[in-house]
Amino acid sequence: MENIHKTLTTYAYNISGSMEDAKDVVQDVIEKYIGADRSHIEDERNYLIKSVVNHAINLKKRKSYKSVYGEWLPDPVDLNQADSHIIKEQTASYSLLVLMEKLNALERAVFILKEGFAYKHKEIADVLDIQTDHSRQLFLRAKKSLKKTSYIEKRTEPEILKAYINAISNADLDKLESLLVEDIELMADGGSTVKVITGSLVGAKSTAKLLQNVYGLFLQDKKYFITEINHQPAVVFHENDKVYNCQILVCENHRIASLYSIVDPQKLKLLKVR
Incomplete structure (x- = not known):
């Protein structure tokens, strides 16, 4: 059994x-x-x-x-x-x-x-x-x-996460925007306790600004590790054995086509800090 x-x-x-x-x-x-x-x-x-x-x-x-x-x-x-x-x-x-x-x-x-x-x-x-x-x-x-919904097979491209982290940690908005496809879609799940955007956000410029603002307000003092969530590259932000945010990236042609941000504490409990 x-x-x-x-x-x-x-x-x-x-x-x-x-x-x-x-x-x-x-x-x-x-x-x-x-x-x-x-x-x-x-x-x-x-x-x-x-x-x-x-x-x-x-x-x-x-x-x-x-x-x-x-x-x-x-x-x-x-x-x-x-x-x-x-x-x-x-x-x-x-x-x-x-x-x-x-x-x-x-x-x-x-x-x-x-x-x-x-x-x-x-x-x-x-x-x-x-x-x-x-x-x-x-x-x-x-x-x-x-x-x-334009679903296609996507390859894991972990090098994009490194470029993404470098851009966002250096507050390089132009570089961050260049890593995103023009019609990137961002979705966030805050569960029943964490306020996030309603619906999905589409567009490189607005998505880059939101990601940079969220990082500056909530994540810049957190540690992170890069991993693979359901076969796709992800960055997990954490502090004191607690996970605060999991960002899963869907990559196409060396750029980020979609980003799923999980901040629901109940779902984040499934992830272990390394």
Whole structure:
């Protein structure tokens, strides 16, 4: 049972975007499994995966993921932490998790199973108790929705973080702006306690000014480390073993195309100071 725990959590996290919910889903499924009559179950692994996937879908359907301040963003997972609760290779990228919030729960599950776990449509249909053609339709619909948001594969470019840190720590606004694509989008999640911008901010000039102001007011006296959050470069600001801000960068052609800033204390507890 212990060997499959990470696998189950990975499925649930990719579908929900919440580590807390993923753990709750897995715990609930395993507890029910242990207490049930298992004589009819031929494949324990497949049975548990199917149960977790469908439980996570139902949770995603009925639960409203919102932040009081800013935009709700998925929980960050530091893939460089040895005790990560999920499997690195099968964890969705952070930008993909954000974009998938535009999908309904079933579309999201089909997309994840197909793209993240290489399921065939027949296998997806078996897991979700739907027709194979329906699985294909849901996948195509998901792909179309993600394409509309201009999602493309992005490479990790850690050198950009160093240039970004140098520019912002030296208050070099021109250099900072030059590191951003013209239509960069910034989103921030303050949870229920930290006030941040409402909605998203678009544009290099306004984004550079905001980032510089936030750094000058709240972050310039903090330490930081560079890491990888859900396969994408990130900088984590901290002090006295407490994380204050996690900034995840999405890079295209050696420039920053999107930036996700997490200041929600509850989500930042998931990250450990190095």
